[in-house]
Amino acid sequence: MGMALLVLSTSWAPAQTVQPNEPTWRIDLGQGRMSAVLSGDVLEDERQLTHADTDATRSWARNHLSLHWRLDPAAASGLEWGSYLVQEAHVRGVGAQAGVRMNQSTGIEGARYPFAVDSVQHRRWGFNARYHGSTPVARLDRVRWHVGANLLAVDRFKSMGAEGVLTDGAGGTLALQATRRSDELGGTSTFISPDKALGWGVTLDLGIEGGAAGQTQWALSVRDLGPRVRLRHVLGNDQTLDTDTVSFDADGYVNFAPAISGRYSDRQAWLRIEPEWTASLAHPLGRAGRGLAGLVWHGARQELSVGYEHRLAEHRLSVIGYALRDMPFSVGLRWDMPYGSLGWRGDRLSAGKARIWMLEGGLRF
Numbered sequence: 255m256g257m258a259l260l261v262l263s264t265s266w267a268p269a270q271t272v273q274p275n276e277p278t279w280r281i282d283l284g285q286g287r288m289s290a291v292l293s294g295d296v297l298e299d300e301r302q303l304t305h306a307d308t309d310a311t312r313s314w315a316r317n318h319l320s321l322h323w324r325l326d327p328a329a330a331s332g333l334e335w336g337s338y339l340v341q342e343a344h345v346r347g348v349g350a351q352a353g354v355r356m357n358q359s360t361g362i363e364g365a366r367y368p369f370a371v372d373s374v375q376h377r378r379w380g381f382n383a384r385y386h387g388s389t390p391v392a393r394l395d396r397v398r399w400h401v402g403a404n405l406l407a408v409d410r411f412k413s414m415g416a417e418g419v420l421t422d423g424a425g426g427t428l429a430l431q432a433t434r435r436s437d438e439l440g441g442t443s444t445f446i447s448p449d450k451a452l453g454w455g456v457t458l459d460l461g462i463e464g465g466a467a468g469q470t471q472w473a474l475s476v477r478d479l480g481p482r483v484r485l486r487h488v489l490g491n492d493q494t495l496d497t498d499t500v501s502f503d504a505d506g507y508v509n510f511a512p513a514i515s516g517r518y519s520d521r522q523a524w525l526r527i528e529p530e531w532t533a534s535l536a537h538p539l540g541r542a543g544r545g546l547a548g549l550v551w552h553g554a555r556q557e558l559s560v561g562y563e564h565r566l567a568e569h570r571l572s573v574i575g576y577a578l579r580d581m582p583f584s585v586g587l588r589w590d591m592p593y594g595s596l597g598w599r600g601d602r603l604s605a606g607k608a609r610i611w612m613l614e615g616g617l618r619f
Contacts, residue, residue: 278323278324278325278327278619279321279322279323279617279618279619280321280322280323280324280616280617280618281319281320281321281322281616281617282318282319282320282322282614282615282616283318283319283320283614283615283616284317284318284597284612284613284614284615285316285317285318285612285613285614286315286316286599286610286611286612286613286614287313287314287315287316287610287611287612288313288314288315288555288578288581288609288610289312289313289314289609289610290312290313290580290581290609312345312346312347312554312580313343313344313345314342314343314344314345314555315341315342315343315344316340316341316342316343317340317341318338318339318340318341319338319339320336320337320338320339321336321337321338322334322335322336323335323336324386330386330387330388330398331385331386331387331388332385332386333383333384333385333386334383334384334385334386334402335381335382335383335384336381336382336383336384337379337380337381337382338379338380338381338382338404339377339378339379340377340378340379341375341376341377341410342375342376343373343374343375344373344374344375344553345371345372345373346371346372346373346554347369347370347371347372365421365422366419366420366421366422367419367420367421368417368418368419368420369417369418369419369420370415370416370417370418371414371415371416371417372413372414372415372416373413373414373415374411374412374413374525375410375411375412375413376408376410376411376412376439376525377408377409377410377411378406378407378408378409378527379406379407379409380404380405380406380407381404381405382402382403382404382405382459383402383403384400384401384402384403384459385400385401385402386398386399386400387399387400391464394464395464395465395466396464397462397463397464398462398463398464399461399462399463400459400460400461401458401459401460401461402458402459402460403456403457403458403459404456404457404458404459404478405454405456406454406455406456406457406483406527407452407453407454408439408452408453408454408455408483408485408525409439409440409452410439410440411437411438411439411440411453411485411488411523411525412436412437412438412439413436413437413438413523414434414435414436415434415435415436416432416433416434416435417432417433418430418431418432418433418495419431419432428497429497430495430496430497431495431496431497432494432495433492433493433494433495434491434492434493434494434495434516435490435491435492435493436490436491437485437488437489437490437491437521437523438488438489438491439452439453439485439487439488439489439523446487446489446520452485452486453483453484453485453486453525454483455480455481455482455483455484455525455527456480457477457478457479457480457527457529458476458478458479458480459475459476459477459478459479460475460476460479461473461474461475461476462474462475463475465536468538469538470535470536470537470538471535471536472533472534472535472536473532473533473534473535474532474533475531475532476529476530476531476532477529477530477532478527478528478529478530479529480527480529482524482525482526482527483524483525483526483527484522484524485522485523485524485525486522487520487522488520488521488522488523489518489519489520490518490519490520490521490523491516491517491518491519492516492517492519493514493515493516494513494514494515494516495513495514496513528552528553529552530550530551530552531550531551531552532548532549532550532551533548533549534546534547534548534549535547535548536563539562542564542565542566543562543563543564543565544562544563544565545560545561545562545563546559546560546561546562546563546572546574547559547560547561548560555578555579556578556579557576557577557578558576558577558578559574559575559576559577559586560574560575561573561574561575561586568591568592569589569590569591569592570588570589570590571587571588571589571590572586572587572588572589572590573585573586573587574586574587574588574599576599576610581601581609581610582601582609582610583601584599584600584601584610585599585600585601586598586599586612587599592618593617593618593619594615594616594617594618595614595615595616595618596614596615597612597613597614597615598612598613598614599611599612600612
């Protein structure tokens with residue numbers, strides 16, 4: 255699944271006052287990915303490898319499509335309706351040394367390298383409603399706010415977790431002991447009906463913003479705030495693997511084959527949709543420019559952005575720099591037009607070599 259585009263606008267777009275010519279319909283779509291892995295020079299350096307960050311492998315991906323409609327966008331208050339489709343994937347691994355030693359023994363008998371990896375991917379769709387309002391506040395002119403609810407359905411879900419220990423044995427041999435657990439919603443099974451495989455949930459969106467046009471503007475918001483989603487009739491699979499086993503066959507011969515055992519079951523699982531907290535600030539710079547700053551907190555991803563926006567008639571051009579923990583620095587470009595927008599972000603121009611790569615687009619009418 256191609257990685258998540260965190261909609262670029264949610265990362266840094268400043269608060270904006272509603273204009274009379276704003277559109278009634280809005281369509282947004284995007285895709286992107288992020289990946290944090292150990293660099294090759296660290297993997298080749300024994301001293302650095304010994305002290306390697308246990309969270310050195312982490313990636314995230316997202317695709318999204320949404321449609322929103324508002325009866326009177328120019329009104330100070332009113333309802334906005336929408337529908338959306340989202341695909342997300344998260345992967346996290348610990349134990350970089352075990353991955354390297356899988357192909358090369360240290361020769362130190364008894365040396366142990368623990369490891370663990372877990373991944374979750376899902377697809378959800380749903381409908382949302384959001385109410386926009388405003389309230390006079392002393393010294394802040396008028397503060398605008400919104401509150402919304404998202405009714406979502408999860409029809410695709412797959413999670414996998416594995417952990418174990420890799421051990422150096424005598425004569426350069428390697429032994430592996432591991433357990434693996436997986437859950438799949440919508441998977442092929444002879445005892446779970448596909449019609450039963452579905453999960454439902456509700457999340458909340460909250461936001462507040464202030465500042466008039468031509469002045470410093472600010473915004474605070476949270477998206478997808480809510481409890482975990484309960485998934486019923488999930489196909490579960492638990493397995494154990496041990497390569498350091500000795501058994502005897504029917505003829506009394508020694509068998510060194512790895513022992514693998516497991517079972518399938520019909521069970522329930524839980525999906526945690528991480529809320530996304532966003533803070534943004536826009537300050538006028540000259541007659542046609544604004545300085546932009548933003549902060550996003552989304553699960554394990556903390557992101558700081560600083561940029562500049564220039565207005566040309568009804569067009570706005572922006573360039574933004576992003577700094578993330580355990581991620582390379584990336585640059586984003588965005589073009590807002592009267593009836594649409596285009597955005598790109600990456601740490602390299604080549605999509606194949608980039609660890610961060612995002613694209614987004616939108617239509618307004």
